Amino acid sequence: MNTSDCMKNCYEYLRNNRPKNRWIFKLYQDFTLNRIFFMADKTNRNTINSDLSLKFSQLNFLLSFLVVFIHSYTYYYNVNDAQWVFQKIVSDNIGRIAVPLFFSISGFFLFLKYENSWEDYKELISKKMRSLVIPYFLWSLLSCILMFCIQLVYTDLNQELMKNKTIFENIKSFLTGEYTVLWFVRILFFMMLLTPVLKFIIDRKYLYIPVLMILFFLDFLDNNFSFFILKSDSLLFFMLGGVLSQNLSLFDKKINSAVLLIISVLFAGANIYMDWGTTNHVNDVNIFERLFILSFSIFVWNCDAIYKFLNRIPAKNYHYAFTIYIFHAYIIVMIFKKISSALIPLPAVAYLLTAFGTFFFCLLLSILLEKYLPFFFRILSGDRKVRKTVK
Numbered sequence: 001m002n003t004s005d006c007m008k009n010c011y012e013y014l015r016n017n018r019p020k021n022r023w024i025f026k027l028y029q030d031f032t033l034n035r036i037f038f039m040a041d042k043t044n045r046n047t048i049n050s051d052l053s054l055k056f057s058q059l060n061f062l063l064s065f066l067v068v069f070i071h072s073y074t075y076y077y078n079v080n081d082a083q084w085v086f087q088k089i090v091s092d093n094i095g096r097i098a099v100p101l102f103f104s105i106s107g108f109f110l111f112l113k114y115e116n117s118w119e120d121y122k123e124l125i126s127k128k129m130r131s132l133v134i135p136y137f138l139w140s141l142l143s144c145i146l147m148f149c150i151q152l153v154y155t156d157l158n159q160e161l162m163k164n165k166t167i168f169e170n171i172k173s174f175l176t177g178e179y180t181v182l183w184f185v186r187i188l189f190f191m192m193l194l195t196p197v198l199k200f201i202i203d204r205k206y207l208y209i210p211v212l213m214i215l216f217f218l219d220f221l222d223n224n225f226s227f228f229i230l231k232s233d234s235l236l237f238f239m240l241g242g243v244l245s246q247n248l249s250l251f252d253k254k255i256n257s258a259v260l261l262i263i264s265v266l267f268a269g270a271n272i273y274m275d276w277g278t279t280n281h282v283n284d285v286n287i288f289e290r291l292f293i294l295s296f297s298i299f300v301w302n303c304d305a306i307y308k309f310l311n312r313i314p315a316k317n318y319h320y321a322f323t324i325y326i327f328h329a330y331i332i333v334m335i336f337k338k339i340s341s342a343l344i345p346l347p348a349v350a351y352l353l354t355a356f357g358t359f360f361f362c363l364l365l366s367i368l369l370e371k372y373l374p375f376f377f378r379i380l381s382g383d384r385k386v387r388k389t390v391k
Contacts (some may be wrong), residue, residue, distance in 0.1 A: 070091050323381050
């Protein structure tokens with residue numbers, strides 16, 4: 001909407017809705033002008049070109065593939081052999097960039113056009129109720145029903161049987177998304193509620209630099225500053241995405257991919273060494289894991305070969321990243337893990353078969369749901385579509 005269109009619409013609106021009192025009309029005129037110019041300004045905020053938008057869509061799709069690997073591992077504790085090292089490298093190093101980058105991408109697109117105004121905030125919350133809250137509770141409910149049916153047949157699962165729980169405990173399982181990986185969606189929504197505060201910080205360099213540093217070091221406290229509605233590392237990467245959205249020129253800078261890869265390999269090696277010979281869970285956080293996530297994330301963004309390969313995948317499939325994420329765990333990946341382990345004695349092969357089988361099954365399920373049950377798919381996916389931008 002250009003300025004002339006704004007003025008034309010403004011005066012036409014004022015003429016048709018003019019109050020009788022002269023002083024009231026003056027106040028009304030000022031308010032209406034401000035509101036219309038605000039609405040016009042919304043269309044002229046930061047935008048990204050189609051190439052950058054495509055790259056973000058491809059990255060989202062790649063991350064949905066990596067996050068499946070995180071939940072496909074079969075070695076939960078250190079066993080100090082090649083099987084453990086292989087799964088540690090793939091699931092607990094390479095795969096660990098997925099969720100932080102999901103948060104960064106979400107923060108990037110939120111703060112790209114968001115302005116601290118009541119209109120923007122209301123629009124944001126309304127949109128996120130559809131795209132986050134409704135899919136969260138719907139998929140949590142479906143997962144509870146599916147898990148109950150599975151437990152009727154297989155009573156030797158790791159999870160506590162739902163029939164042995166109290167009503168209150170089952171309600172809590174539903175609200176927390178116990179049988180899903182929807183903690184990401186829950187925390188993302190609560191961070192959205194903090195958007196006005198985060199926007200205030202992100203717009204001020206003297207504020208966001210110390211805040212980001214504090215969040216980075218909070219991650220290494222005993223409780224990792226981790227709560228039901230907020231985690232320090234999630235907030236860290238979410239804000240990093242917001243900072244990048246206000247500094248788009250950074251995307252024009254290229255860093256040598258070979259150097260980034262070498263640094264990432266060194267951090268990954270140190271991360272594996274930190275866990276070698278201990279009895280700690282493979283998911284324990286150490287500084288080398290966080291440094292690897294940062295360096296390898298930058299490498300993945302800068303590596304052109306990755307996106308040349310992703311160009312072979314039809315772009316219409318990229319928007320299935322979210323449904324692949326919510327579908328895969330824990331039920332579908334658990335089924336594939338049991339089938340693969342029963343058919344193949346080699347853990348590494350069973351691990352790979354579980355990951356690839358789960359990913360392509362969830363992709364196929366998403367395609368079929370969108371084709372034959374489009375209304376249900378729109379609700380479950382939060383009405384996600386292929387991202388569109390202007391060139």
